[in-house]
Amino acid sequence: MDDGGDSRRDLAAGLDSKEYCLSDRDIVEVVRTEYVYTRPPPWSDTLPTIHVITPTYSRPVQKAELTRLANTLLHVPNLHWILVEDSQRRTPLITRLLRDTGLNYTHLNVETPRNYKLRGDMRDPRIPRGTMQRNLALRWLRETFNRNNSQPGIVYFADDDNTYSLELFEEMRSTRKVSVWPVAFVGGLRYESPKVNAAGKVYGWKTVFDPHRPFAIDMAGFAVNLRLILQRSQAYFKLRGVKGGYQESSLLRELVTLNDLEPKAANCTKILVWHTRTEKPVLVNEGKKGFTDPNVEI
Amino acid sequence: MATAPRLHGPTSSLSTSWCHCWGCSAPCCSSGSPVTAPGCCRALSGAWPSSRPSCGTGLGGGGPKTGGGPETGGAPLPTIYVVTPTYARPVQKAELVRLSQTLLHVRALHWVVVEDAPAPTALVGGLLAASGVPFTHLHAPTPPEIRRRPGDPPWLRPRGVEQRNRALQWLRDMRPPGEAAVVYFADDDNTYSLRLFEEMRSTRGVSVWPVGLVGGLRFERPLVAGGRVVGFHTAWKPERPFPLDMAGFAVALPLLRARPAARFDPAAERGYLESSLLGGLVTPAQLEPKADNCTQVLVWHTRTEKPKLRQEEQLQRQGRGSDPRIEV
Numbered sequence: 138m139d140d141g142g143d144s145r146r147d148l149a150a151g152l153d154s155k156e157y158c159l160s161d162r163d164i165v166e167v168v169r170t171e172y173v174y175t176r177p178p179p180w181s182d183t184l185p186t187i188h189v190i191t192p193t194y195s196r197p198v199q200k201a202e203l204t205r206l207a208n209t210l211l212h213v214p215n216l217h218w219i220l221v222e223d224s225q226r227r228t229p230l231i232t233r234l235l236r237d238t239g240l241n242y243t244h245l246n247v248e249t250p251r252n253y254k255l256r257g258d259m260r261d262p263r264i265p266r267g268t269m270q271r272n273l274a275l276r277w278l279r280e281t282f283n284r285n286n287s288q289p290g291i292v293y294f295a296d297d298d299n300t301y302s303l304e305l306f307e308e309m310r311s312t313r314k315v316s317v318w319p320v321a322f323v324g325g326l327r328y329e330s331p332k333v334n335a336a337g338k339v340y341g342w343k344t345v346f347d348p349h350r351p352f353a354i355d356m357a358g359f360a361v362n363l364r365l366i367l368q369r370s371q372a373y374f375k376l377r378g379v380k381g382g383y384q385e386s387s388l389l390r391e392l393v394t395l396n397d398l399e400p401k402a403a404n405c406t407k408i409l410v411w412h413t414r415t416e417k418p419v420l421v422n423e424g425k426k427g428f429t430d431p432n433v434e435i
Numbered sequence: 436m437a438t439a440p441r442l443h444g445p446t447s448s449l450s451t452s453w454c455h456c457w458g459c460s461a462p463c464c465s466s467g468s469p470v471t472a473p474g475c476c477r478a479l480s481g482a483w484p485s486s487r488p489s490c491g492t493g494l495g496g497g498g499p500k501t502g503g504g505p506e507t508g509g510a511p512l513p514t515i516y517v518v519t520p521t522y523a524r525p526v527q528k529a530e531l532v533r534l535s536q537t538l539l540h541v542r543a544l545h546w547v548v549v550e551d552a553p554a555p556t557a558l559v560g561g562l563l564a565a566s567g568v569p570f571t572h573l574h575a576p577t578p579p580e581i582r583r584r585p586g587d588p589p590w591l592r593p594r595g596v597e598q599r600n601r602a603l604q605w606l607r608d609m610r611p612p613g614e615a616a617v618v619y620f621a622d623d624d625n626t627y628s629l630r631l632f633e634e635m636r637s638t639r640g641v642s643v644w645p646v647g648l649v650g651g652l653r654f655e656r657p658l659v660a661g662g663r664v665v666g667f668h669t670a671w672k673p674e675r676p677f678p679l680d681m682a683g684f685a686v687a688l689p690l691l692r693a694r695p696a697a698r699f700d701p702a703a704e705r706g707y708l709e710s711s712l713l714g715g716l717v718t719p720a721q722l723e724p725k726a727d728n729c730t731q732v733l734v735w736h737t738r739t740e741k742p743k744l745r746q747e748e749q750l751q752r753q754g755r756g757s758d759p760r761i762e763v
Contacts, residue, residue: 176540197648197653198648198735198737200647200735201626201647201648201735201737202626202737204626204628204735205533205536205537205626205627208533208536208537208540208629209533209536209537211540212536212539212540300529300530300532300533301533302532303536319761321529321742321763322525322526322529322742322744322763324746325743325744325745325746325747326744326746326747326750326757327525327744327747327757327761327763328757328761328763345746345749345750346746406761407761408761408762408763411526411528411529411532411763412742413526413529413530413739413740413742414739414740414742415737415738415739415740416737416738416739416740418648418736418737418738419651420648420651420652420653421651422650422651422652422670422671423651423652423653428652428653428670429652429653429654429668433645433653433654433656433730433731433732434732435647435648435653435654435732435735
């Protein structure tokens with residue numbers, strides 16, 4: 138049994154506590170308890186801002202996903218959350234959620250056109266989900282920040298159902314052009330990863346699915362320096378005609394070459410982000426007319 | 436202004452953020468002032484104060500304290516013991532990491548993680564130590580005849596029973612009598628808002644609130660009139676004594692101590708696990724409604740998809756699987 142990091146705790150009853158506490162091995166770092174509970178952390182003048190771009194769409198688990206993602210982001214200093222709804226208008230649910238988090242955020246929306254030829258409510262399947270929303274965020278960044286203004290920033294695309302360690306955000310903060318790292322649970326593998334040589338350069342991709350893609354990497358596996366986004370102002374995710382798995386390449390090929398990629402996460406040997414997916418809840422007991430009060434937000 | 440960004444909460448190693456004096460787990464005081472909070476045994480300056488309070492003092496009704504923060508003026512908050520059963524599967528680490536990120540925001544919280552395993556694992560132990568959340572790491576293996584097999588449907592047998600009961604045993608045996616605390620059973624794949632924890636902190640017996648995305652509904656909830664629970668809004672087995680989800684209630688620790696026989700019944704029929712515990716503690720009329728008279732959804736019964744690992748399995752059959760030393 139391990140308790141709070143020190144199993145000797147359990148021996149304490151019966152030991153001379155003074156003797157126990159005076160041991161050098163018990164020297165502890167002092168914690169500023171008020172800092173632990175400051176949400177989000179105080180803004181720093183020296184840290185580059187991380188602009189996290191999250192496309193989102195309405196479905197039963199949406200509020201839950203964004204709640205737990207926000208709980209993660211609230212630990213990260215100098216974070217700016219750009220949440221882009223796939224909707225005609227910014228919804229009250231997201232407006233309230235963002236306000237209540239206390240995070241530094243920008244709330245955007247753009248609706249992916251629907252394909253009415255399919256079942257009435259289907260989005261156009263030729264446009265991969267989230268593409269228009271990510272592109273809108275890139276456009277917003279380019280309209281908001283002047284490329285000559287040296288406000289250091291990093292851009293990261295974070296879908297609302299993945300899982301992110303806090304360490305990941307600190308790894309990406311030092312991105313000079315484009316940095317990369319492994320991602321768990323993609324491509325049918327425990328993880329996909331860039332291949333890094335002894336000189337610390339990326340030379341290929343450790344994937345089973347189409348490793349010869351220009352950038353065989355998941356959306357969650359890279360970050361881009363804001364300066365590069367502003368300089369290459371025409372670089373966007375390709376909207377149509379993109380083969381499955383080539384979305385990321387469609388942007389990255391306009392920004393960087395393989396040689397310029399910066400491997401993070403201990404030369405791409407640590408997993409700091411997981412491509413988790415949430416089950417669609419079965420709301421079978423709602424019936425046709427709805428069992429629960431529709432005014433209660435979930 | 437702060438310069439170095441912090442990882443994983445207060446420090447990157449849990450053992451350095453808690454005072455190890457005499458078995459308590461209060462954080463030591465900050466800002467260079469001498470010891471002020473009960474339970475603290477070392478001052479920032481490094482000098483032992485002349486009258487050092489042992490962590491035993493002030494523990495009547497105390498326990499692991501994070502008291503002494505500037506906002507509370509030194510009055511200790513009831514600790515919330517979050518009990519999380521967990522088992523090894525590919526998404527385990529991801530689930531626990533993101534749950535820890537929520538829990539790390541909640542003051543006066545102690546995480547009791549109970550592995551369904553014959554021994555504590557390095558994966559969970561390392562994760563807990565790095566999380567920054569005060570924790571206790573237990574284990575209790577599910578007996579083989581009850582354990583679910585891969586491919587068994589999720590509703591076959593209740594899960595997590597032995598593990599939650601192990602946590603109850605630890606709480607009853609190891610926490611000081613009279614400690615004001617609240618126990619909450621939080622599975623590792625659900626989603627919890629921060630507000631939920633503040634709602635449950637004032638639990639005197641058993642408190643309840645709505646749960647989203649459960650029972651085939653958008654949410655299930657207790658029905659409240661005049662500040663009392665008068666029924667339950669649920670479509671699945673509404674005849675249960677307590678038609679609630681595990682995530683929909685919390686129990687005051689003193690009540691658990693007053694009813695030493697109360698535990699989860701491993702033989703409980705599907706859906707009756709919660710009732711098997713609560714029936715030994717309170718009647719439905721005694722339930723304390725939270726979340727604005729049970730009108731707000733502050734917790735969701737999310738479930739995570741099993742990741743597709745077909746290419747991994749293929750490679751492993753060829754002897755070319757991914758490096759197992761790289762922890763996922």
